[in-house]
Amino acid sequence: MKFFIRRATFYIVTAWAAVTLNFFIPRMMPGDPVQALIARYQGQISVDAVNSLRKLFGMDSHETLWQQYIDYWVKLFHGNLGVSLQAYPTKVSTIIAQSLPWTIGLVGLATIIAFVIGTTIGIILGWRRGTKWDALIPITTFFSSVPYFWIGLMAIAIFATALQWFPQGGSYSIDAMPGLNGAFISSVAYYGFLPALTIVLSSMAGWILGMRNMMVTVSSEDYVTVAHAKGLRESVVMFRYASRNAILPQISGFALSLGFVVSGTLVMEQVFNYQGIGYRLLQATNNHDYPLMQGIFLVITMSVLLANIVADVVYAFLDPRTRKEG
Numbered sequence: 265m266k267f268f269i270r271r272a273t274f275y276i277v278t279a280w281a282a283v284t285l286n287f288f289i290p291r292m293m294p295g296d297p298v299q300a301l302i303a304r305y306q307g308q309i310s311v312d313a314v315n316s317l318r319k320l321f322g323m324d325s326h327e328t329l330w331q332q333y334i335d336y337w338v339k340l341f342h343g344n345l346g347v348s349l350q351a352y353p354t355k356v357s358t359i360i361a362q363s364l365p366w367t368i369g370l371v372g373l374a375t376i377i378a379f380v381i382g383t384t385i386g387i388i389l390g391w392r393r394g395t396k397w398d399a400l401i402p403i404t405t406f407f408s409s410v411p412y413f414w415i416g417l418m419a420i421a422i423f424a425t426a427l428q429w430f431p432q433g434g435s436y437s438i439d440a441m442p443g444l445n446g447a448f449i450s451s452v453a454y455y456g457f458l459p460a461l462t463i464v465l466s467s468m469a470g471w472i473l474g475m476r477n478m479m480v481t482v483s484s485e486d487y488v489t490v491a492h493a494k495g496l497r498e499s500v501v502m503f504r505y506a507s508r509n510a511i512l513p514q515i516s517g518f519a520l521s522l523g524f525v526v527s528g529t530l531v532m533e534q535v536f537n538y539q540g541i542g543y544r545l546l547q548a549t550n551n552h553d554y555p556l557m558q559g560i561f562l563v564i565t566m567s568v569l570l571a572n573i574v575a576d577v578v579y580a581f582l583d584p585r586t587r588k589e590g
Contacts, residue, residue, distance in 0.1 A: 271576050275569055282565040287336050290554040291329075345562070346555035350548060356559035359544060364563070366435060367533070367540035370456050372522065374463035379518050381464070382471025387507045389472065390479020401476075404469040412466035416535040419458045430458050433537035459536045467521070471514065478510035485509075512579065519575030520568070 315326075327335070339346070345356040389397050407415070424432040431454070436442070440451040482488065483506050491501040530542030537543075541560060548556040 268577075268580070271573070275573055279566070279569055282569070283337070283340065283562065284333075286558055286562050286565065287333055290558050293554065340562075345559035348548075348553055348556045350551045350553040350556060356555050359556060360541065360559055360563055363539060363541045363544045366538065367542065369452075370460055370538070370540065371463060371532075374460040375467065375518075375521050377460075378464045378468040379471055379514075379521070382468040383475045383511065383514055385468075386472040386475025387479055387502065387510075390476040390510070391483065391502045391506065393476075393480060400472070404472045406469075407465055408469035408473060410466070412462055413531045413535050415466050416459070416462040416532055419462055420535070423458060431455055433535075435539045456538075459532055459538055462532060462536075471517075474517065475507075475510065475514055478513060479506060482506050482510045515578055516575050519571045519578070522567075522571045522574075 343357060345360070348354050348356050348359055351359060385400070389400060420432055423429050431437075434455050436448060436451040436455050440448045442448055485506075488501060488506050491505045496505075530546055532538070533540045533543040534546060541563070545557065545560045547553070548560065
C-alpha cells in the first residue's frame with residue numbers, strides 16, 4: 265500500500281506541474297493571440313470586443329496572473345479548455361473530441377498489434393538463438409533504424425502510386441457517409457491500412473530486439489535451468505518462466521508507447537493527410553492557436569501520466585519486489 269501511496273503522490277505533483285507549465289508557457293510566447301484573431305477576420309470583429317475576447321481566452325488584462333491561474337484550474341475542473349482561435353468560436357474540447365478518436369483508433373490499434381507480434385517474435389528469436397530464426401535480426405535492425413515517415417513515403421510510392429492498391433491519403437472516402445455502417449467502417453479500414461502498416465513495421469522491430477535481448481539474458485538464469493530439470497515442456501518453460509520475467513521492461517515501454525500514441529504520429533498524419541490529433545496540433549502551431557495547442561498538450565501530458573500509472577500498477581503485480589522496494 266505504501267508503494268501505491270508514494271506513486272499516487274508523485275503523479276499528483278507531476279500533474280500539477282504539467283498543468284502549471286501548460287498555463288504559463290503560452291503566456292510567455294511572443295505575439296498576441298487576440299490581436300491575431302482580429303487581424304485574421306479583417307474588420308469583421310470590432311476592436312471594442314478586445315476586452316471581451318481576452319476574458320473569453322482567459323487573458324483578461326484587468327485580472328492578475330494569479331487570478332487567471334485560479335480561473336484556469338476552475339475551467340479545467342469543469343472540462344472547459346477554452347475556445348479555438350483558428351476555428352473560432354468552436355470550443356477546443358470539441359476539436360479534440362473530433363480528432364482524438366481517429367488517432368487513438370489508428371495508432372492505438374497499430375501499437376498494440378506491433379507490441380504483440382514484436383514481443384512474440386522476440387521471445388522465439390531469443391529462445392531459439394543460433395538457429396535459422398536469427399536471419400530475421402538484420403531485417404528488424406533495418407526497420408528499427410529507418411525513420412517511420414520514410415517507410416510511409418515508400419509505402420505511398422509503392423502501394424498507392426505504382427500499384428494503386430490504396431489511396432495516397434485521407435481518412436475515409438468522400439462517398440462514404442460517416443456513421444456506424446459497414447460502408448463507412450470498411451472505408452476507414454481501407455484508408456487507414458497504409459498508415460497502420462507504417463506504424464507496425466517501424467515500431468515492431470524495437471519490440472523484437474528488446475524482447476530478444478531480455479530472453480537471452482534470462483534464459484541462463486537458475487530458475488529456467490530448474491524448470492528444464494523438472495522435465496517441463498519447452499513451451500511452458502519459454503512462456504511461463506523465461507518470458508514472464510523478460511517481458512517486464514517491455515511492459516514499461518509499451519505503456520509509454522500508449523501514452524505517446526496521442527503525440528507520436530504528427531509526421532505520419534502529415535504524410536498521409538490523416539485527420540488525427542497530430543494533424544490538428546501542427547495546424548494550431550502554424551496558426552498560433554494557443555488555446556488549441558494548450559488543450560492538445562494537456563491531453564498529451566495526461567495520457568502519458570495515465571499510461572505510466574497503468575505501467576506502475578501492472579509492474580507491481582507482476583514483480584512483487586517492486587512493491588517491497590517502494
